[in-house]
Amino acid sequence: MSRPSWFQRFLLPGFAFKAVVIGGGYATGREIAEYFVPSGPWGGLLAMALATLIWSVVCVVTFLFARATGSEDYRTFFRNLLGPLWVAFEAAYVIFIILILAVYGAAAGAIGAAMFGWPPIVGILCLMLGIAGVATFGNKAVESLFKYASYFLYAVYAAFVGLALGHFGDRIAGGFALPFESDGWAVAGTTYASYNLIAAVVILPVLRHLTSSRDAIVAGILAGPLAIIPAALFFTCMMAYYPQVGAEVLPSDFLLRMLGIPILHGVFQLMIFAALLESGTGGVHAINERIAGVLTERRKRDFSPAGRLAVTGFLLVGSIFIADRFGLVALIAKGYRGLAWMLLITYVVPLMTWGLWRLWTGRAVRVAAA
Numbered sequence: 001m002s003r004p005s006w007f008q009r010f011l012l013p014g015f016a017f018k019a020v021v022i023g024g025g026y027a028t029g030r031e032i033a034e035y036f037v038p039s040g041p042w043g044g045l046l047a048m049a050l051a052t053l054i055w056s057v058v059c060v061v062t063f064l065f066a067r068a069t070g071s072e073d074y075r076t077f078f079r080n081l082l083g084p085l086w087v088a089f090e091a092a093y094v095i096f097i098i099l100i101l102a103v104y105g106a107a108a109g110a111i112g113a114a115m116f117g118w119p120p121i122v123g124i125l126c127l128m129l130g131i132a133g134v135a136t137f138g139n140k141a142v143e144s145l146f147k148y149a150s151y152f153l154y155a156v157y158a159a160f161v162g163l164a165l166g167h168f169g170d171r172i173a174g175g176f177a178l179p180f181e182s183d184g185w186a187v188a189g190t191t192y193a194s195y196n197l198i199a200a201v202v203i204l205p206v207l208r209h210l211t212s213s214r215d216a217i218v219a220g221i222l223a224g225p226l227a228i229i230p231a232a233l234f235f236t237c238m239m240a241y242y243p244q245v246g247a248e249v250l251p252s253d254f255l256l257r258m259l260g261i262p263i264l265h266g267v268f269q270l271m272i273f274a275a276l277l278e279s280g281t282g283g284v285h286a287i288n289e290r291i292a293g294v295l296t297e298r299r300k301r302d303f304s305p306a307g308r309l310a311v312t313g314f315l316l317v318g319s320i321f322i323a324d325r326f327g328l329v330a331l332i333a334k335g336y337r338g339l340a341w342m343l344l345i346t347y348v349v350p351l352m353t354w355g356l357w358r359l360w361t362g363r364a365v366r367v368a369a370a
Helices: 006-028 030-035 037-069 074-116 120-135 138-176 185-196 204-209 213-241 251-259 262-299 305-325 329-361
Strands: none
Touching: 006 030, 006 037, 006 074, 006 138, 006 204, 006 213, 006 251, 006 262, 030 037, 030 185, 030 213, 030 251, 037 074, 037 138, 037 185, 037 204, 037 213, 037 329, 074 120, 074 262, 074 305, 074 329, 120 138, 120 262, 120 305, 138 204, 138 213, 138 251, 138 262, 185 329, 204 213, 204 262, 213 251, 251 262, 262 305
């Protein structure tokens, strides 16, 4: 078996982490406006720096614990971290995935309607088919998506920033010339970081390429910056129209209208769709790998593509159609934050106390199969 490449060891975990974090809210700028714009230009950047630090620290500990315990899926990870209480995380995670996929579906439907005049169901189906098409073929297909979609995403953001600087760079400079607003940036950065830390567990399948604790540390440190760079670039451009841009429902559309370049507008919408595809696939793939781990452990066989497709289809139909039908999308604002707290309690607190102590004392070893 060939040695994993430097990309697989050091960059792929960060690309995967970014893929799960980005979603529709980050890609459209709505989350950036919600969490960072209220702190002002410099306060927003400080909040992002704090979020980056938190992500990197938790990713380092997560990656080290996963490698020490041989955990390549969230079930194995939490059996090792929480023992019999691991099911508490799974219950929260499955509900979490249903909710976020419902939101992603709604966003994809809106993109299709905005770009092509399609009924929302067409955009939803395109996203469903895209997620199913990638998730069905397991780790290699998912990793390829993370890799090439990331290249596309970074390229689009780079082009956007370059054009924005050329069109209203003086306004951006004016925004950053405003007095520093010190209130709220620490809370904003901590809240946003905590909200997205679940991504470190979702991407456990890609950690199989790590060859040492050093790999885990380097990959974890890089994960934070790789995830925040597009947001920081976009936030910088948003400061051209600070503070009014913070009130925009879709800041990306607002700035693209200010630029007045239709082709960039279309490419940016495709990038948002790619971000939805990455995030949705990452969440579904984590569940597929959890099932694959059980099949390997108990029945000594692989999880077939047909089985992966069936599970993916069930999750997508259940989340995108049933959730929307019964109004769960409208409850996201309440349910999503509640689930985020559940995930914080079942993951971050145990990991950064009990898990870190076990790593420090050399007691982080894989538990016997149940």
